Amino acid sequence: MEWCVVGPFPNESGLPLDTTTHGPAQRLDLGATYDSPAGPLKWKQVSSKDLTLNLKELLGDGKMQVGYGVTVLRAARAMPVEVTVWGPQGVSVYVNRRMVIESTRRWRTQAAMLExxxxxxxxxxxxxxxxxxxGLQVEPLEEVGPGDLTQVPAAEMPAVRALRSADGPTPEGKGLPLAAGQDWRLVYQNNFDWPRVxxxxxxxxxxxxxEDEGFLRVNGYWPILVFRKPTLPPVRVEYDLRPMQSNERRVMAVGLSPAGKATQRWLWGTTAGFGYFLTFGWHDTKTNQVWRExxxxxxxxxxxxxxxxxxxxxxxxxxxxKAQMYVDGELALEYSDPEWLPDLDTISFFDWPGPTDLDNIRIYSAARE
Incomplete structure (x- = not known):
């Protein structure tokens, strides 16, 4: 088998199937380096005649750890296959970003379709x-001829389009566009290469x-998405947004609020809210707005x-x-508050009405001396 593997990452949830989102699930890029308690981790290329990988030899001690393995099959046509996986206490298998196996059994088989x-x-x-x-084995469920189904060598996998970032390493520092004089350090990024938030x-x-195309689709009534990691200002949130609503009644905003209060915002009737709230679009008027509390x-x-x-x-x-919003390189909003609000450490996204698409989220915090 031909593999690229990376790990170990700590199983922070303690569950048989860890729910923690580690670096590879935020950015599936074989050229990337991921942070971990053990230090920076890079993908390792493995070529083995054995169907089973010894992850202890490759990645280290596995006690309450998580590892990622990637392999690539090149198909001459669409074909059904049977995927069998074995070995770890808990395992998930994704084929072209679609989960086909999620199991705590030592051995599991499931059908899938290759493209x-x-x-x-x-x-x-x-x-x-x-x-x-x-361990992993993939067997065709129909007759195949020479060259119909091959495995991409590990050394060639970094060139596979789905496994590399078109933009290279995520930029940081004072050289970021519109940096406001700050030395920005990346806290979080997500290209939505993974089929869960x-x-x-x-x-x-x-x-x-x-979505299958690799972006986050927002729908529903007053949806709010809160970033769990406390992030003190100065803070920068960078993302791509595509409104899909068929009318002008739209509010797409980023907020910075005290912990536990990001969701408590009402914009009509008896208004309520905490912190700062910068919105691109506003209900049924062609305006962009800043709200304070x-x-x-x-x-x-x-x-x-x-x-x-x-x-x-x-x-x-x-x-x-200051609080600022730039859209497509243009300053859309700016507010200077001589009485800057205290205890702000929670970032959130707000949308109404859906659908709206988000992608390439980057969250930065300013370097501190």
Whole structure:
């Protein structure tokens, strides 16, 4: 078997199938380096005649650890196959971003469909003991001829389009566009290469679903998505946004609030809210707005405005005493508060009404001396 493997990552949830979102689930890139308690981790290329990998030899002690294995099958045409996986205490198998196996059994078999071209199989192995392994076998369910189904060598996998980032390493530092003089350090990123939102987010109301095309689709009534990791200002949130609503009644916002209060915001009737709230679009008026606590403090009729079906690149920065929003490189909102609010450490996304698409989320915090 030909593999690229990376790990170990700590099983922070303690469950047989870890729910923690580790680096490979945020950015599946064979050229990437991921942070871990053990230090920086890079993908290792493995070529083995054995169907079973000894993960202890490759990645280290497996006690309450998680490892990722990637293999690529090249198919001449669409074909049904049978996928069998074995070894770890808990394992998930994804074929072209679709989960086909999630099991705590030592051995599990499931049918799947390969597409013409390169098919990426990702195995997530969760171990409770020091010794851990991972085995995988894929058998065609119809007759195949020479060259109909081959395995991409491990050395060639980094060139597979689905396993590399077109943009290279994520930029950081003072050289970021519109950096406001800050030395920005990456806290979190997600290209939505993985078919679940992940453990770093708390979903409140509505639905936040990763689509097959690799973006986050937002739907529902007043959906809010809260970033679980406390992040003190200065903070920068950068993302791509595509409104899909068929009318002008839209509110797409980023908020910075005290812990536990991101979800408590009402924009009509008896208004309520905490912290700062910067919105691209506003209900049924062509405005962008800044809210401080429960009141609007900036109402801007200046473009840019959301355009249905168009991807916009948005940067929101909270650098006391200023809060700013840039859309497609243009300053859309700015507010300076001489009485900057205290205890702000929670980032959230807010959307109404759906659907709206999000992608390439980056969260930065300023370097501190």
């Amino acid at each position: 013409p071209g390169d098919n990426v199989l990702v195995c997530v192995a969760c171990s409770a003991g020091s010794d851990w392994s991972l 992940g453990s770093m987010w708390e979903q409140d109301r509505g639905t936040w679903t990763v 429960e009141k609007p403090v900036v109402v801007s009729e200046k473009a840019p405005y959301p355009e249905t079906g168009k991807w916009h690149h948005v940067i929101v920065q909270f650098v006391p005493p």
